[in-house]
Amino acid sequence: MDEKMTQRSVWEKIAAKLSKRSLWMLHYCTGCGAIELPPTMTARFDMERFGINPMVTPRQADILLITGYLSVKTLKRVVLTYEQMQAPKYVVGFGSCTINGGMYWNSYATMKSLDRYIPVETYIAGCMPRPEAIIYSFNELIAKIDRGEANSWKDYYNNYDFYRENQEHTFEGPIETYNDIKADAALFRI
């Protein structure tokens, strides 16, 4: 945690204060946990109170919700989506399936631990997590952004080879991605 508390210029602190209040969540239901998103997004639990709203395209989204299990086919699309998203970007893992395979632990088609493929900011326990738990995790995320600690996305650039190798092992072959991650890494001076 400490290396994340790098010296932040005053502009970064202001930027963090402003950006934490207007986060865009990518509207992409990757797994079964997505059924709890409509009550969270709409009037019943209304996450818009915290400035979070669903966004349709990865290009303008900040939060990528992995709602539960990921079949290998979806994992390919999730990796592409994640790489399209603009940094800083935050991945939130829903439920047991993203941690250790959940109830599909012996399935041939689903990945077992999310953090081997993309860096994950926080995990929520539950199968599936309730809307209240999701909103609680959003508040945690906002607080972390405010403290400048939500830097897991840098991890993707720092040891990209680790992620790349796991992805190619699971996809049994390379997948062509649009972004040149190594070049982006230089851009962010990581």
Added chain:
Amino acid sequence: MSKIDEVRDYELFIGPNHPGISGNFSFKMKLQGDKILSAKTDAGYLHRGFEKLMEERLFIQNIAIVCRICVPDPDPNENNYARAIEEIAGIEVPERAKWIRTLVLELSRLASYLFGIGGHVATTGLYAFSNWTIADRDRIMELFEELTGGRVYHIYQLPGGVRRDFPDGFERRVLEVMDYIESRLGDYDDLAINNALFIKRATGIGVITKEQAIKWGVTGPNLRACGVAADVRKDDPYEVYDKVDFEIPTRTEGDAYARTIVRRKEIEQSISIVRQIIDKIPAGPVWNKIPNPLKWKVPAGDAYVRTESSKGEYAYYMVSDGGRNPYRVHVRGASTTHGVHVLENLLAGSRIEDASQIMFSLDACPPEVDR
């Protein structure tokens, strides 16, 4: 034809991440301008291999996994699984458990219809309506939480009955929620169902004739919207559907609006069924105890069990070879026809702006297709 307005075919990939598609699903469309020449569905994004996982688990352990197959309407799965075992093993279910199961099925149908109609109207841009229906659906979620302990996944019906009886004061709260939803129906009609814009937007979209419906294997509300009064609850009654009376609303146009109207009227039927259940439910045990689940063997045999889910005919074909694990469970989701070939036939010839509305009006649920 001058060079400019020469129209060429082109291919368009929609999904799997697309707000206009319900769930994780994608299309490969061939278009000419904005007219769809042909569409090919592409599923498998939510495939977990349920049928394989079920073969490696004990009979009792599967009650936790079956309700995860179709998320908006999980209870037909649990009911199918429990009834398939009861039919093979010849287990008697206590009368009260049957009534409770029917109540749970109807509440799940209500929640799924609210979700479905909300989604369909939202594709035409009327978001306020889906906010209403999702918020009202949550009242039913709270009822489920009280009865079964889980909001979405109930894991409540098991072979031989249900796991727990009503908590006290539960009947009163069910009637309160039913009254509340009934009082909301008027607002729903004003805002969307009778809204001229929505009617104009939904009529004539994704028309299925009666012959096509039968030929393509359309079932459930979509079939009733084409004028065929076929409902598994009436034709092949199970649990206590033969002891409660309800009508089967039908329409003849077979378009998106007809499907919405059929679902809208069935909400009223479901509310009346729930009320009948609450006042006619007999007292008694709720579970005909099965032997020690770690050593329970279901005798060899097979069964084809069907329920009427909010999406259509939902059936399980289970084979047991007399062992501790089911030998084979084939899940016939309702969307295996609606979500794939019926959708492809409807999309061919329609316009790109109606594509997502057609999908939502059929209430196709991708996890049922992938299992």
Added chain:
Amino acid sequence: MSENNKGSILKPFRALKFIGEKPVTIRTPFENRPTAPRYRGFHVNDQEKCIGCGTCAEICDNDAIRMIEIPGLEPEVGSSNLRPAIDYGRCCWCALCVDVCTTNSLNMTQEYTHVSEDLNTFFMFPDTEGIHKTDFPLGYQASDDSNFLDLERVEMEELSPEERGDSFIEIVKGYSKEQAIAEASRCVACGLCTDTCPAHMNIPEYIEAIWDDNLSEAGRQIYKTNPLPEVCGRVCTHKCETACSIGQRGEPIAIRWLKRYAMDAIPAEQYGDVNNFRVVKPLGKSVAIVGSGPAGLSAAYYLRLMGYDITIFEKYPEPGGMMRYGIPEYRLPYDALDKDINYIEEVGVEIKCNTTIGKDIPFEDLHRNFDSVLIATGFHVGRSTRVPGTDHKDVFQSIDLLSKITRGEEIQVDEKIVVIGGGNVAMDIARSLARKQKVKYGKVNIIVTSLETRDIMPADDEEIEEATEEGCVFYPGRGPVEIVIEDGKIKGLKTNRCLSVFDEQHRFSPKFDENDIKLLEGTMIVESIGQGPDMSYLDTYTDKIEMDGRRFKVNEFYQTSIEWLFAAGDIIKGPDVINGIAVGHKAALGIDKMLENKKDLFYNTIFDVLDKSLKFEEGCRKSSSKFAGKFSPVVNNMITDLTVKSKDLEERIKKLIQNENVLIHLDKKLKRPQEAGYFERCIAEEALADTTSEKDFLKNMERKTRVAFGLYHDLEKLTKNKELEFLFGYLKAQKKKQLEKVEKLLQK
């Protein structure tokens, strides 16, 4: 739903009615809606009530519950040192574990929020306070509405007191097949019974075999640790049933009756191939065993399996020791005892009856003619209370009367008899005399008095109940003072009330209340307060052996200070048959260790056992490929097919063993340490005798495949870890198919 869909201009104003209504939004986290009282949230486990039986881990469909060994927690009777820990990266909150918990200690709270980036916090140890140590109300709890366990026992038919009152036929009728399978299906295979049983019998395995209706498998599992199953199926003191986890909230599994059902159902002549018995390589060494009680017979059987030549010297005319001459026939019929003993003789043990060591053969000869000697002579001399009057002719020892009854000799049976003693032997003599009285006088008048009060009497409760049903009257908690004799005849026994039996250091020093005197009428007194050994036959060795109090000083393998002399049975460690068998078996291992100077007698980890099975598979391939091309084409391609399959099985085992997923969770230890000799004998099996006849080859192949099937079946039960469970299930299925193929060829 109004059909008029023509919009009216005023319609939008209808929305004004919503102004007054309260918004539907629940403003979490500022305003938290309480969950339903029955909500399935995070787990809580009452550590005192939990007995670590592992049934929750067994039923969890996501393998989310792992049983963790708690350092510093001592296993006792009916509770292990394991406790469940739950992996919230696997759990689906289905609450099957709550509904199956044998002690209802595992419940769920209404707490549902846990957000963290440190994944280690998702592997939680449920205790009373919950995951965040904040006390949330309980949510989903166990309830009778859906209690998964079968708590009632299948009733065992017995003869009614009238029917059995005057005859020595067996009381308990035994289970029918349906009853046995129903009773066996109640077992949750937690293994607590095995830890409690002195002989550590494979109880869950043989109960599952009975449930599977695979009786030869049940016989095989039983014989791995108990060579006298028919006896133990009737007279064992069944400590395992006190440890049974189902017994926590219901009636324990009838383990003893199930063992009896299994062995009754296997005819004596099939014992041989049930155990795949073959002395694989005779070692040319011999062991003498003095005394054919349970300890002697058990040591003889297992030593014989290891390849030693065994002779047992028995003083009485027939073998069995206390089992024959101490236990009356209504509890242990002699044909059941003979069935066990005949098989032990069939295996190659020579029993010499009517030969008393020290009289017919001096003890010294044993040392000269045999490589090792095991003394298991038991307690055959009754101890007297030595109160005044015990030398009277009408005062008897229960041991002498019981052995006379067994030999069919006439014994004195007066109309009123007083039995002193509170143990099982006292019950036996009281009920035997009751039967004799019923036959002779038509009515029963037996008084039984013991120092211990009713609740701490050492006899089994069923014994005391059945004795009272048969007419015996009890005066517990009284000490004998004097036998009252008037003109040569016994009038009765003067007794005082006994205040306490043991002092603070639990030493036997009873205290009496002098002035509470009570005379128990009876013309005949039988003393049954305990028995002692008669070690006179040791003559010159008595002073050479180091004593530890009144018993020999022995090491862990019951080896006395004299290297070649071992001791077992009541003379070392009592008090019942199963302890005799367990000590006999351990002594046999000790003798084997000494004579063959073996180093590891037990396998403790999965790897020891696994590389044995890999060697076995390799051996099978080598030996069967020797015969390739020698027989008919059908058998030839069966051989080639088997060698390919066996190579594939070996690859699968190796691949998974080096798999780091398996190694993460692989709890190296086996459920129970396994006797190495058993696995070595299976390995030695692979050496196929070279034969030219196809029939013998197929016969040999059938035996070897059955051994392999048994090996993988054991591995499936031994591994604590679910990651390997399916592998051994698969290997077993392959061997089953192979067995069917070979049997089909054999019938041709």
Added chain:
Amino acid sequence: MEYEKENSIVEMMQMQFPEAAFKVKKERRIEVRLPSARLYDFAVRMQKKWNFLHLSAISCVDWIDDGEFELVYHFWNYDEKVLVMAKIRIPREEEGDSHFETISNLWQPAKFFERDIHEMFGVYFDGSEDMERFILTDWNGPPPMRKDFITREFALNFYHYRDYEPQWLKDMMAAGEGNE
């Protein structure tokens, strides 16, 4: 007489298919076992003559011990309200696809079921337009629903599982060493 409606249907069918074994399982459920060669004619009569217009599902069961696949066709009659389960057995090829004829020209739902069975079991339906992979496009292993494919073994060898070192376990072990 019990199951009157079902028995009358059975008689009607028995005449056309004498070699088929009919059995009324319970109300509204008829089971028929017939040789696989006769299945297509049976399907045609079901749709054209006996008014069983709804093909509810085609299921496939892998009887690995008998070396056969069992295909079960579930026909439903809207008017009579009866379900007929037609069962046939086809040989199970160890390597590569087993073959059978398609009925997707009669029933459109069969297109999906047959394609699904091809993906999951490896039964190629000759004459069907689309036998390409639909769900398992990113799967390179064998057809997963076959009994000789063990999914737990595949998952263990292919994926990575997590090992935890929670704080409470460390404290417990430390406390354990303390008094060992």
